[in-house]
Amino acid sequence: MKFLIASDLHGSAHFTRLLLEKFRKEQADRLLLLGDLLYHGPRNALPEEYDPARVAAMLNEYKDVILAVKGNCDSSVDQMVLEFPIEAPYLPVFQGGTSLYLTHGDVFTPEKPMPMPRGSAFLFGHIHVPVNEWRGGILFLNPGSVSIPKGESTNGYMVFEKGVFTFKKIDGTPYDKAVLRA
Ligand SMILES: [Mn+2]
Numbered sequence: 001m002k003f004l005i006a007s008d009l010h011g012s013a014h015f016t017r018l019l020l021e022k023f024r025k026e027q028a029d030r031l032l033l034l035g036d037l038l039y040h041g042p043r044n045a046l047p048e049e050y051d052p053a054r055v056a057a058m059l060n061e062y063k064d065v066i067l068a069v070k071g072n073c074d075s076s077v078d079q080m081v082l083e084f085p086i087e088a089p090y091l092p093v094f095q096g097g098t099s100l101y102l103t104h105g106d107v108f109t110p111e112k113p114m115p116m117p118r119g120s121a122f123l124f125g126h127i128h129v130p131v132n133e134w135r136g137g138i139l140f141l142n143p144g145s146v147s148i149p150k151g152e153s154t155n156g157y158m159v160f161e162k163g164v165f166t167f168k169k170i171d172g173t174p175y176d177k178a179v180l181r182a
Helices: 011-025 052-062 078-080
Strands: 003-006 030-035 066-068 092-097 098-103 119-124 130-136 138-142 156-161 162-168 174-177
Touching: 003 011, 011 052, 011 156, 052 092, 130 174
Parallel strands: 003 030, 030 066, 098 119, 119 138
Antiparallel strands: 003 156, 092 098, 130 138, 156 162, 162 174
């Protein structure tokens, strides 16, 4: 099974459209979203083509293949317009002998993760900057933000297939990878 992993869409219809195009092009089986889906958040400027209702409608078309966790900008009213669950603080996903723990990164952080077996991957968003680092037997990964990249980073996402995470720019160009052995 192939996963596309992305975070921090923040209501950008433009970048959500590009992301869903990539989901189809990659022929991924599941879309893992790490929070902050609809609302821009008061700390951010409005992203390109800010249209939360449109983003909700686009994501709802993929409701059967989305796994999502709650971001600090996601609220109960967001859940009212989304047809897949978004309120889990974290989700464990077991795939092909590997263990992935999805979370937004504001409650459980790389400094204070949930209890996880060694050899697991901790997948988070929130900081809008890509992370690829082994520490204490855990692989910490952040795909960066789809819509509002910070620091030197660019808009992007991650693909996971057969134990390999590939970081990609929103145009599909790979720029980094990590291996998680089963
Ligand atoms: Mn965010």
